[in-house]
Amino acid sequence: MDSVLSREQPAQRAPVPVKIVVAGGFGVGKTTTVAAISEIAPLTTEAEMTSAGVGVDEPGMMTGKTTTTVAMDFGCVTVDRSLKLYLFGTPGQSRFGFMWDDLTKGALGALVVVDSSRLDDCFPAVDYFEQIGLPFVVGVNAFHGRLAHNLQDVRWALAIDDSIPVVAYDARDRLSVRDALLAVLDRALAKAQAQLSGGRP
Amino acid sequence: MTWAGDEDPEEGGSRRIRPFLGASPPVPVPETEPEPGAPRPFVLTSGRVPVAHPDIGLETQITARPHGYSRLAGLPREQQAIVAVCAEPISVAEIAARLHLHLGVTKILVGDLRAAGYLEVHSMDAVQPTDIDTILRVIHGLRALA
Numbered sequence: 294m295d296s297v298l299s300r301e302q303p304a305q306r307a308p309v310p311v312k313i314v315v316a317g318g319f320g321v322g323k324t325t326t327v328a329a330i331s332e333i334a335p336l337t338t339e340a341e342m343t344s345a346g347v348g349v350d351e352p353g354m355m356t357g358k359t360t361t362t363v364a365m366d367f368g369c370v371t372v373d374r375s376l377k378l379y380l381f382g383t384p385g386q387s388r389f390g391f392m393w394d395d396l397t398k399g400a401l402g403a404l405v406v407v408d409s410s411r412l413d414d415c416f417p418a419v420d421y422f423e424q425i426g427l428p429f430v431v432g433v434n435a436f437h438g439r440l441a442h443n444l445q446d447v448r449w450a451l452a453i454d455d456s457i458p459v460v461a462y463d464a465r466d467r468l469s470v471r472d473a474l475l476a477v478l479d480r481a482l483a484k485a486q487a488q489l490s491g492g493r494p
Numbered sequence: 495m496t497w498a499g500d501e502d503p504e505e506g507g508s509r510r511i512r513p514f515l516g517a518s519p520p521v522p523v524p525e526t527e528p529e530p531g532a533p534r535p536f537v538l539t540s541g542r543v544p545v546a547h548p549d550i551g552l553e554t555q556i557t558a559r560p561h562g563y564s565r566l567a568g569l570p571r572e573q574q575a576i577v578a579v580c581a582e583p584i585s586v587a588e589i590a591a592r593l594h595l596h597l598g599v600t601k602i603l604v605g606d607l608r609a610a611g612y613l614e615v616h617s618m619d620a621v622q623p624t625d626i627d628t629i630l631r632v633i634h635g636l637r638a639l640a
Binding site for chain 2: 395
């Protein structure tokens, strides 16, 4: 495409965007979480993803690849005039290759939403965030204030480091979601301060 | 739906296989059926692959350059629509969602429109996620929510 416009024009200002990832398995309440606090009704963006085909590679033959469309729900919160916080829910499928790199690149942190009756669903997310060193918090989505397990049991079952908060919250409640996100931001702050002082994050 | 092409998007850039992908067999995922009559997503980009621009991320803010509005007529319909929604600052993900375009397609078209001078991509405004002042601003902003 040929350039048709002069570049000598003043640029319109835009807010600085930051993001927090809301992760977890199918049906745990990621979209509910985003919807509870987002200024806009959650939008859905779809992405094409290439995944390796099932089967055995044979020498000289192309690996079967299939493309899948994954959907991510997201919302945003205006922090102030020049700063917007985006909340991106991860696709429900737990194997998603490089899409997670795009999702998490430059993120402040992540909230891993857990349904206490289906803890294993969050393992891929917990593993991934630990590997890339992204600050995260486990949020147990408690329905009507009741948990299937208490938080200590959840912590033990997930085998995560003691430094990672496990909090109960209600994904339908705006202020409860806000508090869970504040827990994520506390972790992000701790890491940033540790890096500033030269310590291990 | 298989995707045929010379380029493998997973080979582009510095992508590595996530360790846990090798740990267990791939889970079959449901395929979505394309809407009848709708163009396949990468037809819009002449088959180009979204290995794309590392500085065009999901949340990257895009604005339309004012002088572009008088020159929209020559653009394909999807690209005119993109410029139109960028009248106010908007993220790449929002562009894709509102116009029902796939994310990869959107990134490519935004990159094209930037190169042609229709859009401003505010990638240099992105902060480091470890920027303490920014984290504190977000914390204070969320605490102020009623």
